Structure formats: structure tokens, C-alpha cells
Amino acid sequence: MGAGSLIMLFICGVAFAGGGIALSWVLAKSSPNTAKGEAYECGIPSTGTSWIQFNVGYYLFALIFLVFDVELVFMYPWAVVVKEVGMVALVEILIFMFILFMGLVYAWKKGALKWM
Amino acid sequence: MEWGDIIYKSILVVCVFSVSLLVAMYSTYAERKIAAFLQDRLGPNRAGPFGILQPVADGVKMFMKEEIIPDVSNKALFIIGPSVAMFTACMTGVVIPWGTELVIGGKHYPLQVTDVNIGILYLFGVVSIGVYGIMIGGWASNNKYSLLGAIRASSQMISYELAMGLSIVALIMMTGTLSVREIAAQQVGWHWNVLYQPFGCLLFMICAFAETNRAPFDLPECETELVGGYHTEYSSMKLGFYLFAEYINMFISSAVIATLYFGGYNMPFIGRWVHDPNWMAILGTVFFFCKIFFFIFLFMWVRWTLPRFRYDQLMNLGWKILIPLALLHVAATGVVMWLTGQIH
Amino acid sequence: MTVYLFYLLSFIAILSALMVVFSRNPVYSVLYLIVTFFAIAGHYVLLNAQFLAAVHVIVYAGAIMVLFLYVIMMLNLNTYNEMQKANWLRFGAVVSGCLLMVVLVGSLKGAETMQPGAVHDANIGLVSNLGNVLFKEFLLPFEVSSLLFLAAMTGAVMLGKKSIRS
Numbered sequence: 001m002g003a004g005s006l007i008m009l010f011i012c013g014v015a016f017a018g019g020g021i022a023l024s025w026v027l028a029k030s031s032p033n034t035a036k037g038e039a040y041e042c043g044i045p046s047t048g049t050s051w052i053q054f055n056v057g058y059y060l061f062a063l064i065f066l067v068f069d070v071e072l073v074f075m076y077p078w079a080v081v082v083k084e085v086g087m088v089a090l091v092e093i094l095i096f097m098f099i100l101f102m103g104l105v106y107a108w109k110k111g112a113l114k115w116m
Numbered sequence: 117m118e119w120g121d122i123i124y125k126s127i128l129v130v131c132v133f134s135v136s137l138l139v140a141m142y143s144t145y146a147e148r149k150i151a152a153f154l155q156d157r158l159g160p161n162r163a164g165p166f167g168i169l170q171p172v173a174d175g176v177k178m179f180m181k182e183e184i185i186p187d188v189s190n191k192a193l194f195i196i197g198p199s200v201a202m203f204t205a206c207m208t209g210v211v212i213p214w215g216t217e218l219v220i221g222g223k224h225y226p227l228q229v230t231d232v233n234i235g236i237l238y239l240f241g242v243v244s245i246g247v248y249g250i251m252i253g254g255w256a257s258n259n260k261y262s263l264l265g266a267i268r269a270s271s272q273m274i275s276y277e278l279a280m281g282l283s284i285v286a287l288i289m290m291t292g293t294l295s296v297r298e299i300a301a302q303q304v305g306w307h308w309n310v311l312y313q314p315f316g317c318l319l320f321m322i323c324a325f326a327e328t329n330r331a332p333f334d335l336p337e338c339e340t341e342l343v344g345g346y347h348t349e350y351s352s353m354k355l356g357f358y359l360f361a362e363y364i365n366m367f368i369s370s371a372v373i374a375t376l377y378f379g380g381y382n383m384p385f386i387g388r389w390v391h392d393p394n395w396m397a398i399l400g401t402v403f404f405f406c407k408i409f410f411f412i413f414l415f416m417w418v419r420w421t422l423p424r425f426r427y428d429q430l431m432n433l434g435w436k437i438l439i440p441l442a443l444l445h446v447a448a449t450g451v452v453m454w455l456t457g458q459i460h
Numbered sequence: 461m462t463v464y465l466f467y468l469l470s471f472i473a474i475l476s477a478l479m480v481v482f483s484r485n486p487v488y489s490v491l492y493l494i495v496t497f498f499a500i501a502g503h504y505v506l507l508n509a510q511f512l513a514a515v516h517v518i519v520y521a522g523a524i525m526v527l528f529l530y531v532i533m534m535l536n537l538n539t540y541n542e543m544q545k546a547n548w549l550r551f552g553a554v555v556s557g558c559l560l561m562v563v564l565v566g567s568l569k570g571a572e573t574m575q576p577g578a579v580h581d582a583n584i585g586l587v588s589n590l591g592n593v594l595f596k597e598f599l600l601p602f603e604v605s606s607l608l609f610l611a612a613m614t615g616a617v618m619l620g621k622k623s624i625r626s
Contacts, residue, residue, distance in 0.1 A: 006210065006230060008129045013206040016133070017199040017357070024179045024353035037187030039259040040348055046188075051258060059534065060620035061431075062527040065274040067613045068439075069523040072281045073515050074594075074602070075446070076237065079288035081591030082450070086460045089595045090450045092603065097443055099606040103613035104439065112617045113435045114428075193487070234587060237514035244522025248494070251526070255487070255533045267534070274526060294511075294587055 060112050071100050120223075128229050132209045139412075140363035141171040147416050154420045178356035186349050190256040197253025198350065198357035204246045205364040211235040212371050213297045215381045215401035219393055227381075227401060228297055235296035236284060239372060243280075243327055247273045249361065254346035265345030268335050268427060273327055275434035280323035282442035283316045286449040287376060290458075300380030308379040313449070317377040319442055324369040326434070329362060331419035335427055370411035371404075378407055462506060469506070473499035486532045490525060497521045511587040 039046045075093065082089050107113055145160065145167070152159025160167035185194055215227035232238050247270050254266020287309060291299045303309055310317045326333040337345030344350075347358045374380060381400035390396050425433070453459045476495040483489045497520045504513035594602060 008126060009133070009207060009210050009229070012129060012133050013203045016137075016206065017202045020179075020202070020353050020357065021195060021199060024181075024183060027179050028181055028183050028352055030182055032184075034187070036184050039186050039188050039257070040343065041260065042343070051255075051263075059527065059530045060616065061271050061435075062274060062530045063616040063620065064613060065278065066523045066527055067609050067616065068278050069281075070519055071606070071609050072278060072285070073519055074605070075282075075285045076288065076294065076515075077511070077587050077591030077594055079285045080292055080294060080587050081595060082289050082453075083292050083459060084588075084592065085595050087454065088599070090454060090459055092595060092599060093450065094447060095603060096606045097447060099610050101440070101443055103610045104435075106610075106614060107617045108436065110617050110621055112620060113431070190487075193491075232510060234510045234514045237511065237518065241514050241517040241522060244518050244526075247522075247526060248529075251529055251533070252491070263533075267530075270526060270530060274523070277522075 064107055064112065067103070068100070071096075124225055125229065128227075129210070132214070132229055133206060136206065136209050136364050136367060137360075139367045139408075140360055141175065143363045143366060143412055144174065144359075145171045146412065147419075150413065150416045151420050154417075175356070178353050181352040183352040183354065184349075186257065186259070188258045189349065190258065193252050193256035194349075195354070197249055197256055198347075198354040198361075199249075200252060201246070201249025201361040202357040202364075204242055204249060205361040205368070208239060208242050208365075208368045209371075211238050211296050212368070212375055213300045213380060214404065216393070216397045218397050226297075227397060231295060231297045234294045236288070236294045236299075236376075239296075240277075240281060240284070243273075244277060246327075246365070249358075250346050253350070253358070257346075257349035259349050261342045261344065261348045262346050265337060265342050265348070268342075269329060269346055272329070272333065272335065272430060272434070275431060276323045276326035276333075276438070279319060279434065279438035279442045280327065282439070282446055283319035283323065284376075286316045286442075286446045287313055287320075289446070289449055289453065296375060300375050300382070303379040303382050305382065306384050308377065308382075310377040313377070315445055316449075317373075319438060319445065320377065321373060322438065324373060325415070325418065326430075328365045328369050328415075330366065330415055332422040332424050333430060334419075334424060335430060366412060366415050367408065370408045370415065373411050374404060374407040380404060466503070466506060469499045469502040472496075473503075487529070490528050490532055493528075494521050494525050497525070511590060 041047075074096070078089060078093050082093075148170070149159045149167075151157075160170040163169040163173045185191055210229040211232055213226075213228040213231075217224050217226040219225070250269040250273075251266050254262040254269070257263070287299075288294060290309070290312060291302055293299060299309075325331075329335075329337065335345075337347065342348070347355055350358060381397075381404040383400050383403040386396060386399060390399060450459065473496050476492040476499065479492040480489045480496065483492060497516065501513040501516045501521075504510070504516060
């Protein structure tokens, strides 16, 4: 196991990301003023914060994604051993995928997959 | 682990890291040149011969520009966002087998940083983490365009992650392993997976385009609607990180496509002419990089050819077309494997 | 080496778990929770269960936390002027916290008598072993879990659609 290599890469990544930010902080000039510090809205004075409540429909996708992702995780060990286990595994996953697909069809029919 | 191994691994890690950065740097140049070629212009040609020093100049400029952090933003997260994007982009290169192995003085040096036995899941995990850089940065800006861009980006990435995972499942059914190195080794000669799984390859490539936020899926930074998308408020090196991360992701995606479906470092017919294993390894790596550059070119070619999707079309494509197709593809692969006697 | 890594990861896990509770801003809480999950995934790697580690990162850090972050960012729960919780709610929180504590202590007390490291097979965490066990011995639970997913999906769609309409 290359845990050592992973740690090394981790250090490299952090050093590069942190070093870049630090270097530009040292090199770049800074002359702040209030106009620069405002949120950009095409030149018009910005109205209010953008941290407001959004429509709940947006995170339906995230919910459905979560369910599918867990199902997907089950399919990896299956795909690795399907040749060993044979026919039983194939039938099993076909049933599994059929039920999964029914869920998708249900969400589809209910209009949950419609982007607003 | 001996000291020799540790030193070798360190060198390899630094090499992989710097090659990713170098390729990403020159991808920006290549993109501008290819865009110019496709649009019948000249492209950058002032800095150095043929503008070859342009990426260096751009890099220096990024460092020297004034950094503006909006007063209304969340400052800590504003800095963490691009750092996370850059960091996750850099973490993917380790599991890719860049070549077979070098034999020096009777010792074997594999040209892969680490052969994790779940390499594909490692890649998949890093991809699923990649969304945080954009989400954090877009939210921390406290800008309406940035937030919309971040929401779009995260929805898009999670949607296409599913179809991507399913297309890989079909591949793993055939290879029977999650180790990237073994998958590459199985495709020796002409046994490239794309010949057995052309449809899976197409699905995977479409999803790779969407995951890297490249055109025609570049809606998170759709300038006609959202100014600059999630990085509207960013300037200086932090903007550079976001742009750079995109190019590193493109490089790694090309490497993954080449490894999983197009034979990786395998070069057909090489055994006829070259017998020295070291030369074979080096030629294999060179050939691998040729494949990667072809796919990078493909990414750019598509970007300057196809128009951008509308957002509802993008979500429809992901959820109503790609996911059912990918499920069907897994089932079809299983049935075909049963018919051909690979599953008893 | 492994021992030092264990202590480092444990330290990170506990520190960030405490920060989840103590952060005023829910967005910070979610981010600290992600760090905690990564530290736990590191523990799985130390236990030679790479598959579990990868799945842990994909599902918890990559999917569940994305959902959390999504919700917190969009429902704007980051306001500091949150209303005061009712007293009975606080009382309920204390009671449920104590109950969880009792459960944890109870299960950890049982763990003492267990043989640590009864399974010394280093390959036990490999994905092919897991697949063989899952698809040969636990066929029915696996299929039942798919029904569970269907129920989860239906519930999610119902809840989402209901709040859209109102």
C-alpha cells in the first residue's frame, strides 16, 4: 500500500496550493477601496446579500443522487466477482437494477427530474 | 521500505506532480492556438517564438495582479475554495500507471506512484470531492452569479457522476478488478477495452466532459448568463487556481480515458522491434502521452465546435438519457457475457 | 509508523468532530464534518480495508455532505439571529444526548470482552472477498436493501414535491 506516497503527494499538493496563495499575497500590490470590495453585479450597486433562501426543488436532485450513489457502491463489488459467482449474481443484479430503475421512473413521472 | 525505494517514490511523486502542472500550463497555450486555428486566426504569437512563452507570462501576471477579496464575502472560505479545487485536481495522478517498469541494476521500478487495489474507486472518490472547491468558492463570494454558478456546477457534477460510475461498472464486469494497473496490463497488444465496450467508452467520455465542466457542459461559468459563474469575484492567483485546476482535470481525465479504454501504455506490435524492457517501458510511456495529447486535443476540438447546452437540456441528458442508458448498458453487458459463456 | 498515523488521524478526527459542534456557522460545521470523515477513512486504510475507505469517502464525503452543504447554503441557515430554542426542546436534546451516551458506554463495555483482532486475515477487506460474501451468503438482505432504496427515493420525491406545491 502506498500510504507513504499518498502522504507525500498530500504534502506536495498542500505546499503548492498554499505556496501559490502565499506568493501572490507577497508579490501582489494591494490598494483596497470600498467600490472594489462590493459584490459585482454588472456595475449596478448590489441589492442585498445573495445568502437567501432558494427553492426546495433544487436539492431534490441531491437527494435522488444520494440514493443512487449508495446503490452504485453496491454494484462495484458485484462487478468484480460476477464472473466467479456466475448466473445467480447476474439475475440478482438484474432484479436490483429493475427496482432501482422503477425508482427513477417514479421520480421522473412525479416531475422530480424537472429543472426549475 | 528501504531508503532507495523512498527516494525513488519521492522522485516519482514530484515528477508526476510537475508533469501535471507543465501539461496543464501548456494546455492553456494549446487551447488558444487550437481555438485560433479553428477560427482562422493566429493566436498568441508575441511572447517568444510562436508565442511559446505565453503561459509563463500569464503565470507571472497571475501572481502579480492585485487580489480583491470582496468585503461582503466569507474571507476564510473565499481562500479555501480555490485551494481545495487545486488540491483535489493534483491528487488524482498517483494511481495512473504511466508506463510498465524500469529495470535498473536488477531492481524493478514501476512507473506508477502507488498501485492501490481499488484504484478506480480512488479516482471516483477524488472526483466526488472535486465539487467542494466550486461550491465553497461560489458560496463564499456572496455574489448572486457565483452562487448560481456553484449550484449549477454541483448539480451537474453529481448528476453525471452517476452515469460515469455506471459506465465503469460495465468495464469492471469484464476486467474483474478495480486496480488501474491490472486493467492497463490486460489490454496488451490490441485488446483495448474500447473495442469490447465502445458504448461504455462513449458514455464515460461524455461524463468526463461534464465532470471537468468543459464545453458543451461549461454552464457553471456560462458567461452569457452568469458573467463568470462561480469565479466571478475571483482575481489574481485564486482565479488562476480555478482555471488551472480545470486544465489539470482535463489532463487527468484524458489519461484516465486512455488508460481504461485505449490501452494505456500498451503499444501494439512493439514486441517485434524492441526487446529491451527499459526501452519498451519508455516507448510505452511516450505512446501513452501521445494518446493523452490526442484526447486533450479532442476536448478542445469539441469546445470550439459544439454550442453550449441549455441547463434543463443538460439535466435531461444526464438523468433521463444517460442514466437509463448506462443501466441498460450494464444489463446488456451482463447478458452478452452470459451468452458468450463468460458467466456460467 | 502506523501507531503515529493512528494517533494523528484520531487527533484530527476528534478535534474536527468537536469543531462541528462548537462552530457557530453551520457551513463550517459541515466542512469540519467532512474532515472528520476523511480522518475516519484514513483509519479504514490503516485497518487494510481500502474498499471501505473509498466507499466511505464516496458516499459520506462525496454524496451526503454535498447534500448537507447544498441544503445549508440554499436554506440560508447561516444567519446569526436564529431564534431562541424552546425550553422543552433543550430538555429533549439533553435527554436524547444522555441516552446516546448510555448506548455508547453500553456497547463499549461489551467490546472489552471481545477478542480484539479476532480476524487476522489481511485480505478480509479486499473487494473480491466482500463481493463473494455479499452475493453468495447475503442474497436476500441485498435484494431487500434495494426495496429500502426504492422507499427512500419515493419518500424523497414525496417530501420534495409537497414542499414545492405549498
